[in-house]
Amino acid sequence: MASFQKRSGSWRAYIRRKGYKTITGTFDTKAEAERWAKQVESDMARSRFIDTSEADALAISDALARYEREISVHKKSYRNERSRLSVLSRDLGHFAISQLRGSDVATYRDERLQVASGSTVRRDLALLSHLYTIARKEWGLPVENPCSNIRPPKLNKPREQRATHEQVAAIVKHAAYLHAELPALVVLAVETGMRRGELLGLTRGNIRGKVAYLPETKNGGSRTVPLSTRARTAIQSLPQRMDGRLFSMHPDTVTHYFPRAVKLAGYDGIRFHDLRHEATSRFFELGFNLMEVAAITGHKDLQMLKRYTHLNPDSLAERLG
Template identity: 70%
Template structure:
């Protein structure tokens, strides 16, 4: 049976029932307290009671901190995911796991789309949704996933930016003025199709003959990347380092230097990752088939190659005769 206590103009209801935790709540009137107690006792008697106190108390910010400790740190993408966790905590951290509604997430989506791309916001929502999946399946939280029923933003249009030889020449000159390693890094990116992180992580011992062996990649598998003569020459031009790494540059430094190089060379609308797009397109233009290109670039989903491949119409015209 529930008991009721009057305290400074409010009423506190206390429920004690064998097999269940003690519950209490405070209300403005005794009638409200009695209605709450009756509802809880009915749920208990019908074995429908679910204790939501932990989920009611755990904020999104605290849940994201736990998710980071238990899940994110084990991901290869952890460095990039930290900023996304911080954004979610900033914008939604005040809610608890049980009080965040689909309408709240939809509002976050719409506000975020004003400053971020559709693809970026989709990744935000995917991370938030996975937080709820972990909370439900591993932490035993009796909550619903508020991301499940909202509309996802549209994906960005496929990038079609190609790099001309003149632009590359200008970039090489500008990049060399910033750091001696940058022109070699750009050459390797265009010639091999390797990602920024894969290039920065290369050790000299990974390059054996005309092949670079990647032990770990973004998709979690190893990969052997054949190197062209230009790529091998770029490797040979790099000075040997005591730590065995090919490059001393950090990933964020590469991005910063590349942006400065584009500005100095008056090259617009180009990102470092576009060099991987360019490499993939050039592989096809050289006559490699889709399986050969996938083996070089590491794409598991062959459909994804379409996003990275924008063939040069002039090269296609030459093939037609």
């Protein structure tokens, strides 16, 4: 049976029933408390009662903090995901995890699209959706995923930025004035198609003859990358380090210096990731097939690989004769 207690002008209801923890609720009048208690006891009797008190009391900001401690820190993408968690906490953190509705997420989506790309917002929503999956499956919270029935943002149009041989040469030249290791990094990026993190993680032990062996990549598997003559020359130009690594640079160092090298070279709009894009396109222009290029670059999604590929029409014309 429920019991009721008047406290500071409101009524608090207590429901104690075998098989359930004590359920409480606070109401303006005793009549409201009694109606609520009657409904809860009826649901309990029919085994239909679901206790949402824990989920009602858990703010999304706190849920995201727990997700970061238990899930995110174990991901390779933690560094990038941490900023995404911060944005979600800032914009949605005041909601209780049980109270966030699809309409709230749709509003967040539309407002976020004013300052971020469709691809970025898709990743935001995928992270929020996974939070709800973990909350339901691992934390035992009775919550519905508010992301499940909203329209995902459209993907960005594929970037068609190419870095010509002349542009790369100019960037390499000016990179030397900013950081001694940056020219070799740029050359390796455009010759191998490796990601920034993969390049910065290379050690001398990873280089065996004409091949770089990557024991662990972004996608979780290992990969071998053939090294062109220019790539091997770039590696040989780097001084030997006591820790065995090829580069001493931190990712933030590349983020800081590469755009400056591009600007000094007199160009605009070329990003470091465009060098991977350029390498991928050049592999196709050299005659490698789709599966060969995927083996080199590590792309798991062949559709994504096609998005990176913008073949040079002049090269195609030369092959036609």
